[in-house]
Amino acid sequence: MENCSSMAELKQIQAQMMRKGLIFHVFPVSRIIAFCALSNYGDMNYARLIFDHISNPNVYIWNTMIRGYSRAKNPLMGLSIFRKMVRDGVEMDGRSFVFALKAFGLFSGFERVGQFIVGYVNCARQVFDDCPVKDVVTWTAMIDGYVQRDSPDEALRVFDLMVCGGETVPNEVTMITLLSACALKGDLDLGRRMHCYIEKYDVKYTLNLMNALLDMYVKCGCLMTARRIFEEMECRDVFSWTSMVNGFAKQGELDMARKYFDEMPVKNVVSWNAMIAGYSQNNKPEDALDLFQGMVKGGLVPIEEATLVPVLSACAQSGCLDLGQWIHHHYIHQKRIEFGVSVGNALIDMYAKCGRIDMAEELFHEMPKRDLVSWNSLIIGYADHGNANMALMLFERMKDQCIKPDHITFIGILSACSHAGLVAKGREHFAGMQHKFGLEPKAEHYACMIDLLGRVGLIGEAYDMIRKMPMEPDEAAWGALLNACRMHGYADLGKFAADKLIDLNPEDSGTYVLLANLCATEKRWGEVRNVRSMMRGKGIRKTPGHSFIEVDGDFHEFSAADDSHPRSKEIYKLLKDIFVITNLEEDVVCSNQSIDCLQREDYLFLNNG
Incomplete structure (x- = not known):
């Protein structure tokens, strides 16, 4: 067998083995498969033919088949052999997993070998630990497997074992994987440590490594360092730019995020998603929707969750039902995008907040998975x-x-x-949170209960609850109590609640307005004047009430005493007509109470035409 130099010679040797009965022994047949799979003169198809007729191949034969397929540039078949090995419960040795990893690396790229490990992580770790010789690919694959499985702590422990051994030096792919683990943990100190390792081991700064470093600093919230790295990069790609857009958007620095977005030489759908999500998550729904419409006009196809969820959230925030319905019809009904759970949830939220609870309910029942x-x-x-x-x-x-x-x-x-x-149901469910489900009530739940008790006039109980809260009462709790006092005329307790709110947020004009209204209801005119004087002294102005409507896809915003709309004269004239007709129908002369329903400026404007 050692001197065999062709398949013809091998088949002659095989015939002799069959005649003498040696072909049924594992060792001789393993030598035939090894020649077919690994020799320059072999034939992988013939190796498979023999392999399929072996009733109980040993681990060496399995490994040889995996290795042979990789050598024959057919790694997918090698992985198929490995999967069969796992399914049949074959006991592996240290080389089985290494050969399978290398097959996966040839098939999908060595930078993605961790994805392979995710499916076999328990088996992989056992084989990895038993493997007597580990190269950088083996170490990196194990580290990446844990990262892909969202187990960054385990990934970092494997890296510590790697560097402690001192025999294997990490390469670019190793460091990219480790930076991903740091980003996943959001651990800036650990990320900086990895940055030092890159310098220590003199790892070459490729574009992929620079992008991983940039991404880590962005996700750990260190935009200053991220910006410095970005500025120092000699070559940038769309990932580099998108990382900066994403980082500033998530920090709420939308002007900076938009600056990077506008300066991008090339944008892809992920870049658009980052900027749209930034606007949506920072209460800028109109900007988010404008950008989305620009994206669609540019011919880019949205990504199911990454694009549509923030866009539908923006529709919900702005009450933009028409666009939300169009998205539902165009992308979901016409099956342009898969109807996943996240998009379904966003649609339910959008319909509910836009006043179509019936559509939210219908969609909920239609969802294949919830x-x-x-x-x-x-x-x-x-x-x-x-x-x-x-x-x-x-x-x-x-x-x-x-x-x-x-x-x-x-x-x-x-x-x-x-x-x-x-009230009874509310108390029952509030108590059941902890007793039945082990959920400790948070400040938001106490605020709901204070609001519930206050609305029905149980002001004393509401105040007792706020005093017994296990955490410091927040604005929501004191605001609920103040509103209850306004509703039921508890001026002194209301003033106390207002003082607490002012301590928490002295710039909120709503607190002063509620307090002034409460004092006015109780005819405490001196205290009303004091509240107004306090507002003037602090430079606080009442936030004008505003509303907006959507007509044919365009938003129209209106504020109190506002005449900036191009058709404001027509609008106010129509309001005046409605106002006059209403009074004629009721046969009531316009009273002071009616004037108070509109702001005085509005009323004068109406009468001045």
Whole structure:
């Protein structure tokens, strides 16, 4: 066999082995497969033919087949042999996994070998630990496997073993993988340590490594260093630019994010997503929607979750029902994009916040798969629409299906009880959070209960609850109490609540307005003047009320005493006509009370035509 130099000679040797019965022994047949799979004169197809007729191949034969397919530039078949090895429960040795890793590296690129390990991580670690000789590819593959599995701590422990051994030096791919682990953890100190290792081991700064370094600093919130690295990069690609856009957008620095976005020489859909999400998550829905429409006009195809979820959130924030419905029809009904759970949840939230709770409900029942967010979105939608019974019924259905509620679920349930004045139900669910589900109530849940008790006039109980909160009461809690005092005329306690709110947020004009209204209701005119004087002294102006509507896809915003709209004279004339007709129908002369319903400036403007 050692002197065999062709397949013809091998087949003659095989015939002799068959005649003498040696072909049924594992060792001789393993030598035939080794020649076919690994020799320059071999034939991988013939090796497979023999392999398929072996009833119980040993680990050496399995390994030889994997290795042979990689050598024959057919790594996919090598991986197929490995998967069969796993399925059949064959006991591997240290080389099995190494050969499988290299096959995967040839098939998908060595920088992605960690994805292969994810599916076999327990088996992989056992084989990895038993492997007597590990090269940089083996170490990096194991590290990357843990990163891909969202186990950055394990990945970093493997790296520590690697550097402690002192025999293997990390390469570019190793460091990229480790920087991903640091970004996943959000651990800046660890990221800086990895940066030092790059310098220590003199790893070449390729574009991919620079991008990984940039991404790590961005995700760890260190934009100053990220910006310095970006400026020092001799070559940048779309990933480099998008990292900067994403970093500044997530920090709320939208002007800087937009500057980088506008300066990008080339943009892809991920770049657009980063900027759209930045606007949406920072309460700039109109900007998000404008950008999305620009993206669509540019011919880019949205990505299911990354694009549509922030766009639908912007529709929900701005009440842009028309665009939300168009997205639903164009991308989901016409099957341009897969209808995933995240998009379904965003659509439920959008329909509920845009006043179409019926559509939210219909969509919920149509969803092929639902998660906890789906249930929470509809429960909160029902609560916001004052439909407490439907919210509570859905909550019972949710429990019947063994879906465990979370803190957000109970915000919806307690809000529903508050809007409907269901005190007993509210108390029951508030107590059940901890007793039944092991959920410690948070400040938001206490605020809901204070609001519930206050709305029905149980002011004393509401105040007791705020005093007994295990955490410091926040603006929501004191605001709920102040509003309850305004509703039921508790001026002294209301003033106390207002003082607390002013301590927490002295710039919020709403607190002063609520307090002034409370004092006016109780005819405490001197205190009303004091509140107004306090506002003037602090330079605080009442935030004008505003609203906006959408007509044919265009937004129209209106503020109190505002005449900036190009058709404002027509609008005010129509308002005047409606106002006059209403008074004629009621046969009532315009009273001071009617004037108070509009701001004085508006009323004068109406009468001046």
